[in-house]
Amino acid sequence: MAHKPREPARASRPATLKTVAEALGLSISTVSRALQDDASVTARTRAKVMEVAEKLGYRRDLRGVNLRTGKTFTLCAVLVAPPSQEFGDPAAMHLIQGLITGVEGTDFKIVIRPIETAEQRFEAVKEVAANNRFDGLVLDHTEPQDAAVLYLLEKNIKFVTFGRTELFSEHPYLDIDNEDAAFVATKHLVDHGHERIAMIDPPANYLFCRQRMRGYRRALEEGGLPFDKSLIAEIGIGARRVRERVAQMLQPKARPTGFVTSNEVATLGAISAGRMLPPEEFSKLQFVSRDGTNLFDYFEPPVSSCYYSLLDAGEFLAGSLVKAVEGTPISALQTIERVTFIER
Amino acid sequence: MAHKPREPARASRPATLKTVAEALGLSISTVSRALQDDASVTARTRAKVMEVAEKLGYRRDLRGVNLRTGKTFTLCAVLVAPPSQEFGDPAAMHLIQGLITGVEGTDFKIVIRPIETAEQRFEAVKEVAANNRFDGLVLDHTEPQDAAVLYLLEKNIKFVTFGRTELFSEHPYLDIDNEDAAFVATKHLVDHGHERIAMIDPPANYLFCRQRMRGYRRALEEGGLPFDKSLIAEIGIGARRVRERVAQMLQPKARPTGFVTSNEVATLGAISAGRMLPPEEFSKLQFVSRDGTNLFDYFEPPVSSCYYSLLDAGEFLAGSLVKAVEGTPISALQTIERVTFIER
DNA sequence: CTCTCGAATACAAACGTTTGCATTCAATGT
DNA sequence: ACATTGAATGCAAACGTTTGTATTCGAGAG
Numbered sequence: 001m002a003h004k005p006r007e008p009a010r011a012s013r014p015a016t017l018k019t020v021a022e023a024l025g026l027s028i029s030t031v032s033r034a035l036q037d038d039a040s041v042t043a044r045t046r047a048k049v050m051e052v053a054e055k056l057g058y059r060r061d062l063r064g065v066n067l068r069t070g071k072t073f074t075l076c077a078v079l080v081a082p083p084s085q086e087f088g089d090p091a092a093m094h095l096i097q098g099l100i101t102g103v104e105g106t107d108f109k110i111v112i113r114p115i116e117t118a119e120q121r122f123e124a125v126k127e128v129a130a131n132n133r134f135d136g137l138v139l140d141h142t143e144p145q146d147a148a149v150l151y152l153l154e155k156n157i158k159f160v161t162f163g164r165t166e167l168f169s170e171h172p173y174l175d176i177d178n179e180d181a182a183f184v185a186t187k188h189l190v191d192h193g194h195e196r197i198a199m200i201d202p203p204a205n206y207l208f209c210r211q212r213m214r215g216y217r218r219a220l221e222e223g224g225l226p227f228d229k230s231l232i233a234e235i236g237i238g239a240r241r242v243r244e245r246v247a248q249m250l251q252p253k254a255r256p257t258g259f260v261t262s263n264e265v266a267t268l269g270a271i272s273a274g275r276m277l278p279p280e281e282f283s284k285l286q287f288v289s290r291d292g293t294n295l296f297d298y299f300e301p302p303v304s305s306c307y308y309s310l311l312d313a314g315e316f317l318a319g320s321l322v323k324a325v326e327g328t329p330i331s332a333l334q335t336i337e338r339v340t341f342i343e344r
Numbered sequence: 345m346a347h348k349p350r351e352p353a354r355a356s357r358p359a360t361l362k363t364v365a366e367a368l369g370l371s372i373s374t375v376s377r378a379l380q381d382d383a384s385v386t387a388r389t390r391a392k393v394m395e396v397a398e399k400l401g402y403r404r405d406l407r408g409v410n411l412r413t414g415k416t417f418t419l420c421a422v423l424v425a426p427p428s429q430e431f432g433d434p435a436a437m438h439l440i441q442g443l444i445t446g447v448e449g450t451d452f453k454i455v456i457r458p459i460e461t462a463e464q465r466f467e468a469v470k471e472v473a474a475n476n477r478f479d480g481l482v483l484d485h486t487e488p489q490d491a492a493v494l495y496l497l498e499k500n501i502k503f504v505t506f507g508r509t510e511l512f513s514e515h516p517y518l519d520i521d522n523e524d525a526a527f528v529a530t531k532h533l534v535d536h537g538h539e540r541i542a543m544i545d546p547p548a549n550y551l552f553c554r555q556r557m558r559g560y561r562r563a564l565e566e567g568g569l570p571f572d573k574s575l576i577a578e579i580g581i582g583a584r585r586v587r588e589r590v591a592q593m594l595q596p597k598a599r600p601t602g603f604v605t606s607n608e609v610a611t612l613g614a615i616s617a618g619r620m621l622p623p624e625e626f627s628k629l630q631f632v633s634r635d636g637t638n639l640f641d642y643f644e645p646p647v648s649s650c651y652y653s654l655l656d657a658g659e660f661l662a663g664s665l666v667k668a669v670e671g672t673p674i675s676a677l678q679t680i681e682r683v684t685f686i687e688r
Numbered sequence: 689c690t691c692t693c694g695a696a697t698a699c700a701a702a703c704g705t706t707t708g709c710a711t712t713c714a715a716t717g718t
Numbered sequence: 719a720c721a722t723t724g725a726a727t728g729c730a731a732a733c734g735t736t737t738g739t740a741t742t743c744g745a746g747a748g
Contacts (some may be wrong), residue, residue: 064704087639330559408734
């Protein structure tokens with residue numbers, strides 16, 4: 001004697017197109033079109049539909065849209081993060097917070113996918129692209145000929161990158177003027193009389209490192225300082241690696257006294273290496289970093305930095321991706337921002 | 345003369361239940377049941393179905409499941425984070441990384457929702473619960489009578505908390521033995537001869553702060569030190585607030601020399617306040633913190649800490665939530681972990 | 689040989705939406 | 719007055735899955 005729950009159940013369930021249509025004596029399709037601002041429906045009916053939909057608390061069910069159109073309303077950010085054995089990256093955290101606020105107020109949500117190596121990155125992108133669970137991707141740490149970007153272009157999947165590429169095909173990006181940032185940082189050290197200035201950066205396969213290198217060399221040149229390859233440290237992401245490498249550089253003979261670093265984590269590693277020196281030696285060292293969060297406000301020794309808010313960057317990236325997914329042309333989604341120098 | 349794409353299009357599209365069913369001459373429902381290990385289908389057919397599904401590269405399309413069953417395969421973590429004007433929280437970052445690895449290998453994905461205040465937290469939970477876009481929630485920073493938890497229990501929505509509550513109704517949680525952690529930290533300072541030991545914690549409406557307070561007081565008692573209310577700083581989350589508050593505490597008369605802090609961010613704030621003192625005074629200060637990441641390995645002055653990996657915590661929480669969503673009973677999903685003391 | 693019964697499988701509806709096409713209807717042109 | 723047009727709306731299929739119920743089939747009982 002099982003009885004099927006009918007009207008009572010229906011009553012408590014959220015309003016659907018059907019509900020609204022029935023309430024108006026219209027067909028589902030008309031209601032759907034009305035809510036989409038479709039031209040084929042009268043302004044009068046649209047108004048009525050809007051009103052009733054509102055009254056009934058109708059909210060478009062993304063599940064249905066998803067099944068019908070394939071749109072998932074979910075984005076994915078594949079982000080390079082330091083090895084997880086180390087502490088969490090404050091900069092990455094801010095980027096993520098920014099990404100999240102960037103989708104706030106839209107129907108989109110964003111899933112974060114931290115990875116550690118370049119291979120993992122490509123794998124992740126392929127995997128993410130394969131199962132159609134995302135409408136678009138955010139990528140950081142671009143390379144000049146970025147395989148992942150190439151792959152996404154080929155598969156015609158929407159994405160935006162944090163950092164340019166040197167690919168012929170255009171794509172949306174946000175980039176920092178890294179050359180300028182490195183130039184300003186290096187110049188600051190030159191102006192403070194440092195003669196041996198080290199450049200602590202990830203490997204040059206990342207485009208932003210090449211850009212930075214150019215700025216670094218230009219500042220040296222303008223300051224009349226020679227370029228010395230032994231002052232260049234190309235090290236992977238992560239504080240530990242930086243610490244180890246910088247510790248090596250600090251041998252007494254020809255020790256660098258100025259350090260240009262690419263982010264908070266690397267700076268922390270470099271400083272912590274420097275602290276192995278006797279205090280009077282350590283106090284001669286000076287660090288200037290890129291900076292995307294305000295961590296250096298809490299640092300000792302004070303670290304001047306080239307700041308561009310990663311909160312803003314993330315928000316902008318996510319916003320751009322939403323636009324890209326919704327069809328905004330690429331040319332409108334390419335931006336380069338300059339850093340502001342903060343002296344500490 | 346538009347011609348509809350037919351077989352060619354179909355061919356390139358991913359395999360569905362229908363594809364598999366047709367390939368086998370079976371019905372869709374049988375295939376579906378076979379793949380679900382339903383008892384009503386023969387082992388023989390199941391094997392065949394499995395084989396063909398494999399060969400055709402069939403992967404269950406979550407969109408269909410979603411529409412049919414309502415399962416979204418998406419979780420949401422509503423996490424309290426420091427005000428975003430400040431730097432990104434390394435601990436939160438690690439928790440997030442952990443949460444993400446916790447869903448790796450499952451069909452679930454997890455969406456992070458950072459919030460700053462208790463009201464925002466409740467709002468976020470209500471909103472998240474309202475639009476049925478998530479199968480379950482992770483909550484941190486629980487309160488003894490947690491309104492959000494109560495709400496979720498009432499709505500019968502699955503969730504797990506990082507931190508216990510004092511509610512009568514049981515729910516899944518992971519908690520740290522916070523009393524023990526604070527006890528160990530305080531005792532360490534007592535043993536080092538500090539007589540004025542400050543407790544720097546978020547407000548006592550958080551349960552973990554109450555637990556910590558108990559440990560703090562016990563250690564004082566055992567050390568024969570009086571409890572002094574003026575040594576207790578109840579301040580909201582965020583380095584800036586901590587810095588300001590601790591700066592006030594550092595007035596010459598009755599200055600605390602030992603500091604028990606609850607996390608990396610607060611410690612950074614406290615230390616940075618301490619640095620306003622003359623170096624010889626600053627060097628008398630000692631800090632002991634809770635620690636969920638390994639940031640203190642890079643700190644000066646050295647900070648001993650009570651460590652429990654937030655990476656592990658996140659992974660465990662996400663794993664528990666997946667289990668909870670899939671029907672594991674609550675009692676199997678309640679854990680309390682102890683910290684390990686790291687002397688630096 | 690028929691009937692019953694249980695096991696195995698098939699049918700069909702439902703989830704909520706979008707959209708190509710068909711239908712209706714009134715207005716316009718001849 | 720009738721064919722033609724265009725605008726407004728409705729119909730129905732489709733997206734991929736799950737699941738209650740119906741159907742088929744073969745075996746065993748009578």
